[in-house]
Amino acid sequence: MKFTVLGASGFIGSHLAGYLRQAGHECLTPARGDSSVADMDLGHVIYCIGLTADFRRRPFDTVQAHVCFLAEVLEKYRFESLLYLSSTRVYAGAASGDEEAQLIAGDLYNLSKLTGEAMCFASGRGNVRVARLSNVFGADFSSDNFLPSLIRAAVADGRITLGTDLDSAKDYVSIDDVVSILPKIALAGNRRVYNVANGRNTSNSEVVEKIRELTGCVLEVTGDARPVLFPPIQVARLRQEFGFSPAMLLDCLDELIVEYRRVLKGKGKK
Numbered sequence: 001m002k003f004t005v006l007g008a009s010g011f012i013g014s015h016l017a018g019y020l021r022q023a024g025h026e027c028l029t030p031a032r033g034d035s036s037v038a039d040m041d042l043g044h045v046i047y048c049i050g051l052t053a054d055f056r057r058r059p060f061d062t063v064q065a066h067v068c069f070l071a072e073v074l075e076k077y078r079f080e081s082l083l084y085l086s087s088t089r090v091y092a093g094a095a096s097g098d099e100e101a102q103l104i105a106g107d108l109y110n111l112s113k114l115t116g117e118a119m120c121f122a123s124g125r126g127n128v129r130v131a132r133l134s135n136v137f138g139a140d141f142s143s144d145n146f147l148p149s150l151i152r153a154a155v156a157d158g159r160i161t162l163g164t165d166l167d168s169a170k171d172y173v174s175i176d177d178v179v180s181i182l183p184k185i186a187l188a189g190n191r192r193v194y195n196v197a198n199g200r201n202t203s204n205s206e207v208v209e210k211i212r213e214l215t216g217c218v219l220e221v222t223g224d225a226r227p228v229l230f231p232p233i234q235v236a237r238l239r240q241e242f243g244f245s246p247a248m249l250l251d252c253l254d255e256l257i258v259e260y261r262r263v264l265k266g267k268g269k270k
Helices: 011-022 035-039 059-076 108-122 146-157 175-188 204-215 236-242 249-266
Strands: 002-006 026-028 044-047 081-087 128-133 135-137 159-162 169-174 193-196 201-203 218-221
Touching: 002 011, 011 026, 011 175, 044 059, 044 175, 059 081, 059 108, 081 108, 081 175, 108 128, 128 175, 135 146, 135 175, 135 249, 146 159, 146 204, 146 249, 159 204, 169 175, 169 249, 175 193, 175 236, 193 236, 201 204, 204 249
Parallel strands: 002 026, 002 044, 044 081, 081 128, 128 193, 135 169, 159 218
Antiparallel strands: 169 201
């Protein structure tokens, strides 16, 4: 099959492109600003362009990535299918994490993702789908996201200073599970929207205790933040259509910590 990964320089996009090529697919990875792709047959497009932890500092880039460039692709580009990567953050404040749940408009990130989803379905293009990804984890140790920050602090500093409530909980899904399921959705998904998640929330307390067990680090909890809770993300569609059975974060933390120690050793640090 022919795929085009837009946003292939990012964490998800780069892993996805590698997975597709290893599986024997043709995979285009056009650079940002490459106008030549507008005249090409892109095959199955997976739209990975987006911001995560830095969206608050880059509001214009956030809207450009999640909405404006997407609109250009939907209007002008030639493709067989398009899969837009949204986020399960859009379920914040919702009564459930089901794909058909009534969603509540929130911050700029959620609004821009939901606008991108709406653009997909209003475009009139066939074979356009949305994958709502939960918190993707993997060996992305340069990220400012919550989990990589904890691992860096525990291993490099021997101390975790937590400014969020221990009862806060969210869904985590591994990068390996993500890149293996996205092409299946793009090629054979029967629904317009899919949650790509674990299906079980993991609390900050569970994550921190496991990291302490594996590293011996010291924990300090500061502040009086209220718990941030999301409804459990439903993954019945992926299970029924594709037999999706994702890994659990707590079972993968040991491997992640070993990998980060390997990274530090390669940099000449203990």
